[in-house]
Amino acid sequence: MxxxxxxxxxxxxxxxxxxxxxxxxxxxxxxxxxxxxxxxxxxxxxxxxxxxxxxxxxxxxxxxxxxxxxxxxxxxxxxxxxxxxxxxxxxxxxxxxxxxxxxxxxxxxxxxxxIGVDAEPFDAGFDLAGLTGRVLTPREAAVVGRDRQRFLHHWVAKESYLKWLGSGLSVSPDTIELRTDHTGRAVVGAVDEVNLPTRYVHHFDLDAQYVGAFVSDxxxxxxxxxxxxxxxxxxxxxxxxxxxxx
Known part of the structure; x- marks a missing residue:
């Protein structure tokens, strides 16, 4: 009809x-x-x-x-x-x-x-040195080093977590951290004494051109x-x- x-x-x-x-x-x-x-x-x-x-x-x-x-x-x-x-x-x-x-x-x-989702192209142009201190925790920075692909995996994980949280710009990305839990699954959670929930993060890629991640309840x-x-x-x-x- x-x-x-x-x-x-x-x-x-x-x-x-x-x-x-x-x-x-x-x-x-x-x-x-x-x-x-x-x-x-x-x-x-x-x-x-x-x-x-x-x-x-x-x-x-x-x-x-x-x-x-x-x-x-x-x-x-x-x-x-x-x-x-x-x-x-x-x-x-x-x-x-x-x-x-x-x-x-x-x-x-x-x-x-x-739900929160983010995606970026693998060949994204960005200032790795300039962003590292603003986006990554010291532990993450030590793991990522100068590896741009690893940085992007952290970036999309944190962005999707913040979008899931729905808190806008009130939470700084360097106060949350991408890590693994006791089962080896990737999670994003707060560092130090920041009171934020921990959630699983799921990465995906598309046509070997983009890396993405989402966080859900x-x-x-x-x-x-x-x-x-x-x-x-x-x-x-x-x-x-x-x-x-x-």
Missing amino acids: IGETAVRRVIAPGAVELWWLKLNGRCLPEDSLVLSAEEISRCARFDTAEFASDFVRIRATLRCVLAAYTGCRPSELRFATGPHGKPELPCGAPAFNLTHTRGLAVVAVAGSGS ALPQHFPLRPAESVCAETDLLRRTTGVQA
Whole structure:
């Protein structure tokens, strides 16, 4: 039926699903049809048409992915913000988090609790010496040394933890630490007398080009990493949003 909502996708409590999207500075003609007026106005703030197109593509894909879990049309989704500005959906909807970097966006969806995700390209250009003292603890700095790939593993782990925590910039990354627990699993937790919870962190990579990590409340046994286009095809973005036969 034209204009019907998508069949709701079910995610089990404690489960995590990841959806990736490659960015190329272009968006689809129908992408802007699902955005809010506020999202459309934000497009004008970008310096280049490529950045604006990537923003439109990211927001449309985020709406499309979340529509699959809520049964809503992508254009009907209304976002709220937590105490520190973390986007969220109304009560009862799955938790989600979004990250984007050069050429890639990832949406993480959790069946329960909170979720934080981050990703970076392996060839990211950054000042390793300048960031080490601001991001790593002394123990971490001794392990990482001048290894840029190890630094990125620490970086995405800490960023995903802070996004899971939802505390904004109130927690400095050098007050938390990536380490292993007694079973050998990677965890992120506070150092010294900082009162913060410890959580498991899960790393992933994509096409040997990007390293990513997510932190969630639960310990998922597996976490599928799928192309976002597949779930967007399920929700039939244009037809289900506008009532126009695609």
